[in-house]
Amino acid sequence: MDRPLRRRLETRFANELTGPVRQRHDATEIRIGPAALTSVMATLHDEPDLDFALLADLAGVDTGDHMQVVYHLWSAKTPDWLRVIAEPLPRDDPRIPTLTGLWPGAEWMEREAYDMFGIVFEGNRDLRRIYMPPDYTSFPLRKDFFLPDDAARSPGGGVRHVERPEAPPAVAAGSLRRTPGA
Amino acid sequence: MVTETPIGKIRSDDDPRVLLDEQIGSFEPVPPYPPRTERESEFYTLGDGEMFLNMGPQHPSTHGVLRVVLKISGENVVDLDPVLGYLHRGVEKLCENSDYHHIISQVDPLEYVSSLFCEWSPVMAFEKLLDVEVPRRAEYIRVLTGELLRVASHALFQGWMALDLGGLTPILYSFIERDEIVEMLASITGQRMLFNYFRIGGVNGDVNHEFMSRLGDWMSRAAKQHETSIGLLNENEIFVRRMRDIGRLDRDLALRMAVTGPNLRAAGVPYDLRRAHPYSVYPELEFDIPVRGTGPEGGDALDRYLLRLEEVKQSLRIIDQCLHNMPDGPVMAKLPRLLRPRPGRAWAAIEGPRGLYGTYAISDGTDQPFRMKIHDPSFVHLQLVVQLMRGNLIADTMAVMASLDPIMGGVDK
Incomplete structure (x- = not known):
């Protein structure tokens, strides 16, 4: 845990921080x-x-209540990883500015988060689906996307190139797995 | 219920809601729908004298199933558009629906060439979530097996690299070396490829007599064997001239493209997580970090190739030290069968043969992680191909791609 980094961040971003700076293990x-x-x-x-010269990772997160985008950064100036959590993004229309101006390498990471969660990165020049077929309609890593109990019987099962043309049915808000504190 | 079938699709006999491609295996380079993004419309607009060339997804030198659409003008590549997803298995979703022990076998096939490294970062992240102390002997075994696999992975890289340039012999030598190592690891893990060996809090089983005797036998001739394989290619004039001055990557572009691992070190940045952010027992071990391409114009494909060969020598040094310094003791921490970490978040990253392998895990207090993000270096490095290939020859596309060493299993997750 790098205490001086914590103080530097607290003074430098006094207006921007929406929660306390937390430190655990090496993050x-x-x-x-x-x-x-x-x-x-x-x-x-x-x-x-x-x-912080290196963008180590970009992850989308669906907490069940809202969406987050989580960035992990590395710097030679500190022994800690820096985790930047940008939240809250509303689940029905998640939008966040792109980082491709700073790190062009974030382009595919943002495409992945868009494909899996439907998070729109405004300013990304190539925000297409990256893994799923282009006419796919759902966002697989959202918490309202359930895995079929029996893959062999489900419409999405099998090894051929298959797709579900209709959007997945709406899920009652109470049935989602959620971590409000994430 | 939808009744009309779209053009180019047929309905499945099993379930009429499911649409299948009418012609599987035929690829039109231009997608049958209007462009959706700025980049896509720019790419799929042909200039004067340009044409599209579809490569893949079953091209032999794409190291997996990758499709690349090339926009070419004569023999030169103007632009290219990699199309991913042919190997997408939804590993992150599967991990969210598996318990913590089960995940180790889920992440194994991500990068089938060096699967121990795919296990290492999730296991480290879960240990942080659980606040587990790993026994020192287990850490030494992890480093030992990991470095062995790094040697095997780099040996295979060397063979593939030559194969992509049309040389058949080196891959045979690569597989001899790799086979010795995977047989060695099979004697303690029981598997030749998907080892499923690391456990949360240690490793599955101590090193045994067979492993040690095989390892000692191999170590006595590993350095010489490595010199032989270096001699096969490094003095081959065709190979060297093909590799020189293609795919130049400089320091600034490498950092902005989020490149890690040997590709970053071959661009002149001495960044190795084993030193930059020490984990496991690496602080106790002596080894150097080879760096190439420190000049202003950065490193080319040849630099990336030579750097990996130098790394093998350092790995042999580490293996030797592990054998001498390995302490006695248990190889597993005491943990309950069912793991329920307290709610929290953890990030762990390790230095694999291709770069940074990371895991971001969120626990919600149940026996399954709430979210698990896997970062794979191959995914990041593959998008670099677009930047490096513009203006080069078609024949060099595969050489540049091979010099970045992506594995499609990791790219597609």
């Missing part, structure tokens, strides 16, 4: 709103005493 975690993402990331990347 420091900050939470910001989606609107502040571009400026916070640019500061983290450009400022010499932060210098």
Whole structure:
């Protein structure tokens, strides 16, 4: 745990942080709103005493209540990983600015999060589905997408190239698995 | 109920709701729908004297099932569009519906060439969630088996690299080396490919006599064997001239494209997680981090190839130290059969033969992770092909792709 990094982040992003800076094991975690993402990331990347040069990972998360986009950054200036959680994105229309201006390599990671969760990264020039077929209509990693109990009998089962033309049925809000604290 | 069948589709006999492709195996380079993004409309608009060429998904040198649409002008590649998803298995969704022990076998086939590294980062992430201390002997065994597999993976890379350039001999030598190592690992894991060996809190079983005798036998000639395989290619003028000055990657582009692993080190950045963010027992071991392409123009495909050969020598050093320093003791921490970590989040990343393998796991207090994101380096490196190939020859496409060493099982998850 890098205590000085925590103080630096708290003073530098006093206005942007939406929750306390948390530290556990070798990760420091900050939470910001989606609107502040571009400026916070640019500061983290450009400022010499932060210098987070490498985007290690980009993950979409559906907590059951809202969507998150979680970024993991690495810097030579600190022994910690930095986890930036951008939330909340509404589940019915998740939108967040793209990071491809800062890291062009985020393009495919954003495409993956779009494909799996339907999160729209505004400004990404190539926001197409990346794994699923182009005429697929659902977002598989959302919590309202259930795995069929028996793959052999389900319409989506089998090894051939298959697709479900209709959108999945709406799910009652109470039946979702959720972690409000995530 | 939908009654009309779209053009190009037929209805399944088993379930009329399911639409199947009428002609499986035929690929039109241009998609049958209007472009959806800026990039897609730019790519699928032909300029003067340009044409599309469809490569894959069953092209022999794509290291898996990858389809690439090339936009070419004469012999030059103007632009390219990789189409993924032919190997997509939804591993992350399966992991969310499996318990923590079961996940290790789910992530194994992600990268079938070096599957221990796919197990390592989830296992580390779960250990952080559970606050488990791994016994030191288990950590040494993990490093030992991991470095052995890194040697096997780099040996196979060397053979593939030559195969993609039209040389058949090196892959035969590569497989001799790889076969010795996987047989060795099979004696402790019982498997030749998908080892399923790491466990949360340790490893599944201690090293045995057969493994040690095979390893000692191999170590006595590994360095010499490595020199032989270096001699096969490094002095081959055709190979070297084909590889030089193609796919140049400089420091700035590499960092902005989120490249990690040997590809980043061959672009002049001395970034190795084993030193930059130490985990396991790597701080106790002596080894160097080879770096190439430190000049302003960065490293080319040849640099990426040579760097991996140098890494093999360092791995042999680590294996030797592991054998000498390995302590006695248990190989598993004491843990209950059913794991229910407290709600929380954990990220763990390791340095594999291709780069950063990471896992972000969220626990909600049940015996299954709420969300598990797997980061695979091949996925990130493959999008680099688009940047590196513009303006190069078609024949060099496969050479550049092979020099980045992507494995499609990891790309498609």
